[in-house]
Amino acid sequence: MKLYNYFRSSASYRVRIALQLKGLPYDYLPVHIAKGDHRKDDYAAVSANMLVPMLETDEGERLSQSMAIIEYLDEKHPTPALLPADAVGRARVRALAQSIACEIHPLNNLRVLKYLVRELKIDEEAKNTWYQHWVREGLEAFERQLSQLPPSTYCYGDTPTLADCCLVPQIFNGRRFKVNFDGLPRTMAAFEACMALEAFQKAQPSACPDNEP
């Protein structure tokens, strides 16, 4: 498999974690988002939405959207499972993942921050406040959801799931923007539990071939 990727892309990191958890080898094809390489002709020729991550399967299928890719990997390579066996459990894990992927991350990705600065002319401080606002508000909602679930090592249960694949990159991004993580005990405990695992470490931005220190 080939993974079109950018070390700092939160959505890319989600897929790298899933590939590591499942022990699946892949070729890492860097696409430099900050330099706009995803909008150039050669990437547009292979990627209809011009976003990373994109997974190209051994059969040549090009798949986009991180959560869709992870569900695909989970269906084709079921062990270890990244979704629970029961329908309610799957609904809970998907909802946790979507709380990050639909409520937090979209507001803070690079193209949105660029629009705020270039089109709406907001300054650096207002940009950082915007960023922190949505991460903090979103993680408080995430924490409330976790607090209604039985005690667990990770976000849901005692093995990592799709929810953890989404949470960890969001915390990494939040740290870059100095988000306050106080008062989020279940969320941060799940994050720490994940980071104790080799799969999450091997997938992190600083371990990527295109990492810029």
Added chain:
Amino acid sequence: MKLYNYFRSSASYRVRIALQLKGLPYDYLPVHIAKGDHRKDDYAAVSANMLVPMLETDEGERLSQSMAIIEYLDEKHPTPALLPADAVGRARVRALAQSIACEIHPLNNLRVLKYLVRELKIDEEAKNTWYQHWVREGLEAFERQLSQLPPSTYCYGDTPTLADCCLVPQIFNGRRFKVNFDGLPRTMAAFEACMALEAFQKAQPSACPDNEP
């Protein structure tokens, strides 16, 4: 089942479509988002993330996040299926759905528009430009994805899927903000095909008990 809902909420409309397509009866419990009812104590007591839609199952499970709810409904009530039978097909449909639910809709929901106006002090025209920009850019990416798929009546294949459940409410929202839909032939053909179906009509905002003309 009970569905906590708001007639104008795009994410709520997605779930209403799925329930109609599957012919599942439900109690409609209105939550007036524009008046802030989702942030009041009585709704916070039942909804951890204080968002709509929320589905309460007959077993008392409270499920959030529209795509997670629809997948749950599809697992519990498999006919008619809202996801293809093969893994690549499912990945494509989920990616199309997520192209809307993760790339377009989050930038334009009410709390974001309120932040732009109240905190960033942008005027009505700049707000409308913001709205139109993300819908248009997102739908162009959506159209490029559709254009690489075999001809189909709906977004993917000849029966409605999760992708259509997400597309139709996005077009409704875009119309309210006078988005230009020119040059999106596959996208708009899928929308029109959906709107010819009773399920999509019965689920639309104007058919909701809390509709405000």
